[in-house]
Amino acid sequence: MFGWGKPADDGAAERRILAAVAGLQEKTTEALREGFSELRRQNAELREELRELRRAVTDAHKDVAEHRRETETLRQELQTARREAAGILAEAGARAEAEARARSAAGARARGEAEAETAAAGEVQEEDSGGRAERGRDQDQGGSQDQGEGRDRHTVAEPGAASGRSAPGSAPARSPGAERPEAAGPGPDEDTQKQRLERAAGISAADLVCHRDTWAFIVEQAARNAHFRVPGEITAGKDGATRITVSGRSLMAILTALDAVERQDHRADPGDRALAGKIYERITDVVDTVGPGDGHGRRAAAGHAADETPQRAVIVIDDRPGPP
Known part of the structure; x- marks a missing residue:
């Protein structure tokens, strides 16, 4: 009875x-399905990211490419602006130099006209003086003839007449140029000024020592x-x-300007004329x-090294008290 139940139990257990x-x-x-689904979802999210x-x-x-294009455009615009600014500055400099030359030429013409007027006035005064002196000589000659005729008539000779001396107390005759007016101001003649300008033009550089004023x-x-x-x-x-x-070019300009100040008439500022005269004197000293013989050429000819630098000219405007 028990043997029959065992197989039935084994089958139930196997089924369970x-x-x-x-x-x-x-x-x-x-x-596994849920895990794979989660992995697929995370993979999709990663791919989207x-x-x-x-x-x-x-x-x-x-954006970088756009910025580079903008930078290149700005660089080109800056270069164009720089070129335009350089052109404007050059044009302004040329205009200023042309205006300075025009003012200098106008000043030179004005000085030339003033000098011509002064010379013409001097010639007129000289002609007037010469005419007055000529008339005085004619009157003296006429008086001498009258006195000779009187001596012939009266056979009386005045003391000193035979020797040609003038009577005591008589005023000496003035020369034809005695009344010539003085020049407007002292200054070198044109030849000397021209030579000095040529010497200054030959100077490469010179040291000028003076007060800042x-x-x-x-x-x-x-x-x-x-x-x-x-x-x-x-x-x-x-x-x-x-x-x-x-x-040397600036020295030429300085000498020309100082000479013009010196040649001004007496109505000009005496301080300006004094300064111009003293500075002009020290520079021309x-x-x-x-000269061309005092520089590099003479030293090379004397056997010195060819690269030896000549001494620079030094102009000192600094008077000091002398020894007691």
């Missing part, structure tokens, strides 16, 4: 085991000359003294001593 295994398989499969990053990088590249006066007078250039090398010293390196 198979059912449990089938349930486990189904759960495992479901869990990657696409977003790629789009952002592409946009960044586009004296240099300011020089700049005020010479700035109107077309040949004057503001020097780039100015060294300040003690007591307001300065050392300026000027070119040095300019008159230079």
Whole structure:
């Protein structure tokens, strides 16, 4: 009786085991399906984020390229503006130089007209003086003839008449040029001034030592000359003294301007004429001593090195008290 029940129990147990295994398989499969689904979803999200990053990088590249184009455009515009500014500055400099030359030419013409008028006035006064002197000589000759006739009639000779002396107390006759007016101001003649300008033109550079106020006066007078250039090398010293390196061309302009101030009439500022005369004298003291033989040519001919630099001319405007 018991043998018959055992197989039935074994079959039920086997069925239960198979059912449990089938349930486990189904759960495992479901869990795997859910895991794979989650992985697929995360993979899709990652791919979407990657696409977003790629789009952002592409946009960044586009922005960089746009910025580069804008930078290149700005650089070209800046270069164009610089060229235009350089052209404007050059044109302004040329215009200023032309105006300075025109003012210098106008001043030279005015000085020439003034000198011509002065010379004409001097010639008229000289002719008047010569006419008065000629009339005086004619009157003297007529008086001498009358006195000779009187001596012949009265046979009486005046003392000193035979020797040709004038009577005591008589005024001496003036020369034809005695009444010639003085010139408007002292100054070198045209030949001397021309030689000095030529010597100054041959100077490469010269050191001018003076007070800064004296240099300011020089700049005020010479700035109107077309040949004057503001020097780039100015060294300040003690007591307001300065050392300026000027070119020969600027020395020409300074000499011309100072000579013009010296030649002004008596109505001009006496201080300006005094300053111009003293500065002109100190400059010409040095300019008159230079020449092509005092520089590099003589030294090379004497056997010195060819690259030896000649001594630079130094002009000092600094009077000091002498020994007691």
